[in-house]
Amino acid sequence: MTDFKINHREGDGVSVIELKGYLDAHTAPQLENAFQTLLNSEKYNILVNCRDLSYISSAGLGVFMAYIEDVRKNHGDIKLTNLSARVYNVFDLLGFPLLYEIFKEEREAIGRFKVRPRS
Amino acid sequence: MSIKKRQQRRDTHKPVRPTTVSSAEILPLFEFSQIVNSSLDLPFILNTLLLTTMGKLMVSRGLVMLRRDGDIFEVVSAKGVSSSVAGTRLTIAEPPRGNILLHRMTTKGSDWISFLKELQQAVLHPMISQQRIVGFISLGQKISGSGFEKKDLELLESLSNISAASIEKANIVEELKAANREVDRKLQQLNTLFDLGKEFNLGLDDERVVRLLTFSLLGQIGVMRYVVYLRQNDELRPVAVRLDDRPPLSEALTSLDSLRRPALVSDLHGDDQFKFGAASLHAIGIEAAVPMMIQNELRGLILLGKKLTEQPYSQADLEFIYSLGNLAIISIENVRLFREALEKQRLDDELKIAREIQQGLLPQTMPVIAGFEVAGINVPSSQVGGDYFDVVKKSDQEYIIAIGDVSGKGMGAALLMSNLQASLRALAPFESQLPAATSRMNDLTCANTGLDKFITFFWGILNVETSTFRYVNAGHNLPFLLRSDGSVERLDRGGLILGVMKTLTPYEEGEVSLNVGDTIFLFTDGVSEAMDENGNDFTEERLERLLLEIRNASAQELLTKVKCDIEAHARGVLQSDDLTMLVVRRT
Numbered sequence: 001m002t003d004f005k006i007n008h009r010e011g012d013g014v015s016v017i018e019l020k021g022y023l024d025a026h027t028a029p030q031l032e033n034a035f036q037t038l039l040n041s042e043k044y045n046i047l048v049n050c051r052d053l054s055y056i057s058s059a060g061l062g063v064f065m066a067y068i069e070d071v072r073k074n075h076g077d078i079k080l081t082n083l084s085a086r087v088y089n090v091f092d093l094l095g096f097p098l099l100y101e102i103f104k105e106e107r108e109a110i111g112r113f114k115v116r117p118r119s
Numbered sequence: 120m121s122i123k124k125r126q127q128r129r130d131t132h133k134p135v136r137p138t139t140v141s142s143a144e145i146l147p148l149f150e151f152s153q154i155v156n157s158s159l160d161l162p163f164i165l166n167t168l169l170l171t172t173m174g175k176l177m178v179s180r181g182l183v184m185l186r187r188d189g190d191i192f193e194v195v196s197a198k199g200v201s202s203s204v205a206g207t208r209l210t211i212a213e214p215p216r217g218n219i220l221l222h223r224m225t226t227k228g229s230d231w232i233s234f235l236k237e238l239q240q241a242v243l244h245p246m247i248s249q250q251r252i253v254g255f256i257s258l259g260q261k262i263s264g265s266g267f268e269k270k271d272l273e274l275l276e277s278l279s280n281i282s283a284a285s286i287e288k289a290n291i292v293e294e295l296k297a298a299n300r301e302v303d304r305k306l307q308q309l310n311t312l313f314d315l316g317k318e319f320n321l322g323l324d325d326e327r328v329v330r331l332l333t334f335s336l337l338g339q340i341g342v343m344r345y346v347v348y349l350r351q352n353d354e355l356r357p358v359a360v361r362l363d364d365r366p367p368l369s370e371a372l373t374s375l376d377s378l379r380r381p382a383l384v385s386d387l388h389g390d391d392q393f394k395f396g397a398a399s400l401h402a403i404g405i406e407a408a409v410p411m412m413i414q415n416e417l418r419g420l421i422l423l424g425k426k427l428t429e430q431p432y433s434q435a436d437l438e439f440i441y442s443l444g445n446l447a448i449i450s451i452e453n454v455r456l457f458r459e460a461l462e463k464q465r466l467d468d469e470l471k472i473a474r475e476i477q478q479g480l481l482p483q484t485m486p487v488i489a490g491f492e493v494a495g496i497n498v499p500s501s502q503v504g505g506d507y508f509d510v511v512k513k514s515d516q517e518y519i520i521a522i523g524d525v526s527g528k529g530m531g532a533a534l535l536m537s538n539l540q541a542s543l544r545a546l547a548p549f550e551s552q553l554p555a556a557t558s559r560m561n562d563l564t565c566a567n568t569g570l571d572k573f574i575t576f577f578w579g580i581l582n583v584e585t586s587t588f589r590y591v592n593a594g595h596n597l598p599f600l601l602r603s604d605g606s607v608e609r610l611d612r613g614g615l616i617l618g619v620m621k622t623l624t625p626y627e628e629g630e631v632s633l634n635v636g637d638t639i640f641l642f643t644d645g646v647s648e649a650m651d652e653n654g655n656d657f658t659e660e661r662l663e664r665l666l667l668e669i670r671n672a673s674a675q676e677l678l679t680k681v682k683c684d685i686e687a688h689a690r691g692v693l694q695s696d697d698l699t700m701l702v703v704r705r706t
Binding site: 024025026028029057058059060061062063064065066069089090093094095098099 | 300303304307310311314315317318327330331333334335336337338339341343427428
C-alpha cells in the first residue's frame with residue numbers, strides 16, 4: 001500500500017495541513033476528507049505544507065481543484081508551501097502556479113490570507 | 120585549413136571581414152560577441168543587439184523581427200517606438216539577403232515596407248546564420264541626420280550576424296525546452312493513466328470510479344465544469360455534475376448516442392447528425408463531448424466545459440480524456456460482470472441445494488406390493504422444477520400413490536414441495552377420506568403460500584385386497600388407465616388445483632377397479648410438454664399412442680420406453696422442466 005499521511009494543526013486563524021508521502025488516486029480520498037472536514041467546520045484559510053510530499057498525481061491535484069472554488073467563495077484560500085522540485089514540476093506542468101499561490105515557507109504564506117477570524 | 124584558423128571560425132561563428140572593420144572597432148565587436156554568445160536568453164540577446172547597434176550608430180529607434188513560419192516575421196523587440204508593435208507579424212516575401220535603405224523603396228504591394236516606414240525606420244538588415252535568415256534588425260535615422268555610411272552598414276552587418284548565431288542557438292534551446300516540457304506532460308498523462316488503472320483494478324464501486332475520473336479531469340486538464348453520464352437501464356444518467364446550469368436534457372443526449380469519438384462541440388455543429396445536441400450543449404457552455412465506449416457501444420459520456428486556462432481543447436487533450444473515460448467505464452463494467460458472476464454463483468449454489476432437497480423428498484426405494492409392480496422416475500431439469508411423487512404404505516392393505524407439480528422453480532418450489540410431502544405423510548396414516556384430506560391440504564397450502572404459488576396434485580389409495588384404486592385429482596394432468604383389453608380411461612375426478620383458494624366445494628373422489636394387466640400411468644407436464652428443437656411439444660396424444668403400443672410391458676420397461684421416446688423427441692434441446700412418471704401395474 002502506498003504510504004500517505006495527513007497531519008492537521010490550527011494556528012493563527014489558518015488551518016495547516018501537512019502532507020506526507022504519495023498523493024495518488026489511491027490516497028486522494030484522504031485529502032478530500034481532510035478538506036471536506038475543514039469546510040464543514042467553516043475553516044476556509046487553508047495552508048497546505050508539502051515539505052514531506054514526495055509525489056503527487058493528477059488525481060491528487062484534482063482534489064485541490066475540486067475545493068478551491070468553494071473555499072474562495074467563502075473568502076478563504078488554499079495556499080501551498082514547501083514544495084519539492086519534483087512536486088513543483090508537476091504543479092507547474094499543469095499550470096497550477098497561475099491559480100494557486102505557492103510560497104517557500106509557511107510564515108510567508110500565513111500573512112497573505114485576506115480574512116482573519118477574530119480570536 | 121589550419122587548426123588555428125578552424126578554431127577562429129568556430130569561435131566567431133561567422134567570419135567578420137576584418138579588412139573592412141577598423142581595428143578600433145574590433146575590440147568592441149569581440150566583447151559583443153562574447154556577451155551574446157555566452158547567453159541563451161533570447162530577450163537578453165535581442166536587447167543587447169538593439170542597444171549596441173543603436174548606441175554605436177547613434178540611432179533612437181529600432182526593432183528586431185524573428186522568423187516564425189516561412190516568410191512570416193514577428194516583431195519581438197522594439198526601442199524608441201510604441202511597445203505595442205511587439206507581436207506584429209509581417210509577411211516578407213523573398214526576404215532580402217542584404218541591407219535595404221527604406222527611403223529608396225516604394226511601398227507599393229509591400230505591407231511590411233509601409234509598416235516600417237510608418238515607424239520611421241530607415242535601414243533594414245537581415246540576420247543570417249548558416250545561410251539562413253533568422254530575422255531582421257531595422258533602425259531609424261541617425262540622430263545626426265546624416266545618412267548611413269558604408270562603415271555603418273558593415274558594422275550593422277557584423278553585429279547582426281554575430282547575433283544571428285546566438286539567436287539560432289537560443290531558439291534551439293527554447294525548442295528543446297518546449298519539447299522536454301511536452302515529454303514531461305505526456306509522461307504525466309501516462310502516470311495518470313497508470314495511477315488510475317492501478318486503482319481501478321481494485322474493483323471500486325461506480326461512485327468512487329467516477330470521483331477519481333473527475334479528480335483527474337480537474338487535475339490533469341484543468342476542467343472546471345463537466346458532467347459525467349453513465350448508462351443505467353438504457354438511459355444516460357448524470358452521475359457527476361459540476362455546472363453552473365442544469366445538465367442538458369435527455370433529448371439532447373439521445374442525439375449524441377451515435378458519437379464514437381471525442382469531439383469538439385464546435386465541430387459537431389457542422390454535422391447534421393449531431394447538430395441538435397451540439398446546440399443545447401453549446402448553450403450551457405459545453406465545449407467538448409467524449410464518449411465512453413465498450414465494444415463500440417456508448418456506455419457513458421463526459422461533457423466538458425471551459426478549461427481553467429481558457430485554451431480550447433487540443434486533440435491530445437481529447438485523446439487523453441477518451442483513454443481516461445474508457446479506463447473508467449471498463450472498470451465499472453468489470454465490477455458489474457464480477458457482481459453478476461457472484462450472483463450467478465449464488466443462484467447456482469441455491470439451485471444445488473434445491474435439487475438436494477427435491478431429491479431427498481423422493482422415495483429412494485419403492486415398496487414391494489404383492490400382486491402389483493410400482494416404478495417411478497424423476498429427471499430434474501437444470502432449473503429444478505417442483506415435481507414430486509411418492510408411494511407410502513398406509514396399512515397392510517393400503518398404499519398411497521401420489522404425484523404433484525409445484526409452480527415455480529428453484530428454492531421456492533423445492534420448499535413448497537417439501538411442505539406438500541410433510542402434510543401428505545402427516546395426514547396419510549390417519550385420513551382415510553381422500554376428499555376431506557385433500558381439502559385440508561388445499562387450505563394449508565393456501566394459508567402458507569402466496570397467490571403465485573400453487574400445486575397440481577393427484578393422489579389415490581390402492582387397496583391390494585380388493586384391487587381397487589380410489590383417487591382425487593386436484594388439477595393435475597389426467598393419469599392414464601391402460602386396460603389390458605386395449606381401452607384407455609383417464610382419471611379425472613377431483614377438484615381445484617391446491618393453493619388457489621380455500622376449499623368451497625368439496626373434492627370429488629373417483630374409484631376404479633384394476634384387473635390383471637391393467638396399468639395406471641401418472642406423469643407431470645414435463646412429459647407431455649417436452650419440446651423438440653422446433654418448439655413442438657411431445658403431446659399427450661403421442662404419449663397415449665405410445666402407451667397403447669407398449670401397454671403389456673412391465674412397469675419398469677414401460678417407464679424406460681417412454682423416457683427413450685421423449686429423449687429421441689427432445690434431442691439436442693435443454694430440458695426446461697422436471698420430468699416425472701409413476702407406473703402402477705397389476706400383475
